[in-house]
Amino acid sequence: MSFNHWLTQRIEKTKQAGLYRGVRTMSSAAQPKMVVNGAEQIVFSSNNYLGLANDPILVEKAVNTLQEFGLGSSGSRLTTGNTEWHEKLEQRIASFKKSEAALLFSSGYLANIGVLSSLPEKGDVLLSDQLNHASIIDGCRLSKAETVIYQHTDMNSLELKLKETQAYTRRFIVTDGVFSMDGTIAPLVQIMKLANRYDAYVIVDDAHATGVLGEEGKGTSEHFGVSPDVIIGTLSKAIGVEGGFVTGSRVLVDFLLNHARTFIFQTAIPPVSCAAAYAAIDMIEKDKEKRKHLLRMIKVIKGNLDAMGFIVYGQDTPIIPVIIGDAETSVQFSKKLQENGIYAPAIRPPTVTDGKSRIRLTVTAAHTDSQIEHLLTSFKYIGRELEIIS
Numbered sequence: 001m002s003f004n005h006w007l008t009q010r011i012e013k014t015k016q017a018g019l020y021r022g023v024r025t026m027s028s029a030a031q032p033k034m035v036v037n038g039a040e041q042i043v044f045s046s047n048n049y050l051g052l053a054n055d056p057i058l059v060e061k062a063v064n065t066l067q068e069f070g071l072g073s074s075g076s077r078l079t080t081g082n083t084e085w086h087e088k089l090e091q092r093i094a095s096f097k098k099s100e101a102a103l104l105f106s107s108g109y110l111a112n113i114g115v116l117s118s119l120p121e122k123g124d125v126l127l128s129d130q131l132n133h134a135s136i137i138d139g140c141r142l143s144k145a146e147t148v149i150y151q152h153t154d155m156n157s158l159e160l161k162l163k164e165t166q167a168y169t170r171r172f173i174v175t176d177g178v179f180s181m182d183g184t185i186a187p188l189v190q191i192m193k194l195a196n197r198y199d200a201y202v203i204v205d206d207a208h209a210t211g212v213l214g215e216e217g218k219g220t221s222e223h224f225g226v227s228p229d230v231i232i233g234t235l236s237k238a239i240g241v242e243g244g245f246v247t248g249s250r251v252l253v254d255f256l257l258n259h260a261r262t263f264i265f266q267t268a269i270p271p272v273s274c275a276a277a278y279a280a281i282d283m284i285e286k287d288k289e290k291r292k293h294l295l296r297m298i299k300v301i302k303g304n305l306d307a308m309g310f311i312v313y314g315q316d317t318p319i320i321p322v323i324i325g326d327a328e329t330s331v332q333f334s335k336k337l338q339e340n341g342i343y344a345p346a347i348r349p350p351t352v353t354d355g356k357s358r359i360r361l362t363v364t365a366a367h368t369d370s371q372i373e374h375l376l377t378s379f380k381y382i383g384r385e386l387e388i389i390s
């Protein structure tokens with residue numbers, strides 16, 4: 001069989017299972033309004049939670065740095081890719097997250113892989129929330145430790161697993177801070193208590209919480225007033241740029257710099273990304289208004305959809321999953337939203353469990369009240385048309 005014939009057959013199977021995906025072309029990252037596949041849409045699926053990806057002050061900062069430092073970093077941090085901007089940003093992230101030190105990675109995905117593949121040793125065990133992000137799952141797969149899954153945010157389940165794994169050398173509890181598909185917040189106070197009681201370490205992926213939760217946007221650690229052993233984050237969501245990071249103790253950073261393969265063997269992020277992220281963090285810490293506006297809109301959307309009779313998952317985070325049920329109706333719902341100028345994709349199995357297909361809305365500080373009103377009117381109309389609400 002030819003190479004391409006073999007792949008065509010495999011793709012055919014993906015199509016038959018209803019899991020075939022394709023990309024859509026966006027006119028720019030200038031959300032929330034953009035042209036998607038030729039038609040103007042209000043985007044309700046972006047991670048640009050504070051609207052910083054196209055903030056004029058940050059763009060100007062980036063242009064200036066670009067002119068001074070050029071495009072790429074040209075090497076890994078340990079060879080020739082380490083500029084003053086990388087170090088300045090690491091110090092800034094550490095002070096923002098109130099930790100001793102920080103280490104940059106090329107993405108949040110690679111930060112998770114780097115931590116989980118290097119930190120736990122053979123004979124250790126990773127206790128991982130059932131709904132953790134794919135990058136945590138992949139990191140666990142690459143780890144020398146074994147992985148045990150506990151039920152989503154269920155502290156009885158976590159405690160049971162902690163009791164069952166006493167024979168392992170070390171236990172690591174690993175969890176998303178805010179879960180990307182359900183919009184739930186990990187109960188970190190209880191997790192830290194259990195970790196303390198059962199002598200386990202805690203690793204939190206704060207990708208969706210950084211910039212959003214906490215008075216100054218520092219994430220779940222600020223929201224709950226806790227200090228996990230390792231916090232992972234991304235520059236690609238509320239911070240509006242691109243790249244990942246890990247914060248914690250100085251010795252943790254020193255360890256990862258020496259052992260995390262996704263740090264050692266990858267080209268450093270461009271200095272321009274560091275400079276823009278640095279300025280974005282300054283903005284996030286000082287400007288509480290964007291966060292307040294965001295929280296107000298989250299409450300308006302959730303309250304209204306709930307009152308209409310929709311099943312809405314999650315807590316007060318920018319991720320608002322509206323459960324539709326079967327995959328086909330969810331796709332239909334999403335198409336009808338698009339016809340109304342709203343872009344919000346359907347999320348289907350295997351990303352979510354069977355019967356829990358949904359429209360996953362994300363709201364950002366850049367959305368306006370009238371855009372939210374249009375969203376809610378469209379949901380009511382389409383929900384009734386597809387007989388999801390009465």
Ligand code: PMP
Binds near residue numbers: 133180205234236
């Ligand atoms: N963790 C979580 C919870 C995420 O949702 C994502 C991105 N979707 C990542 C990590 C990966 O971050 P990045 O996009 O920076 O690779």
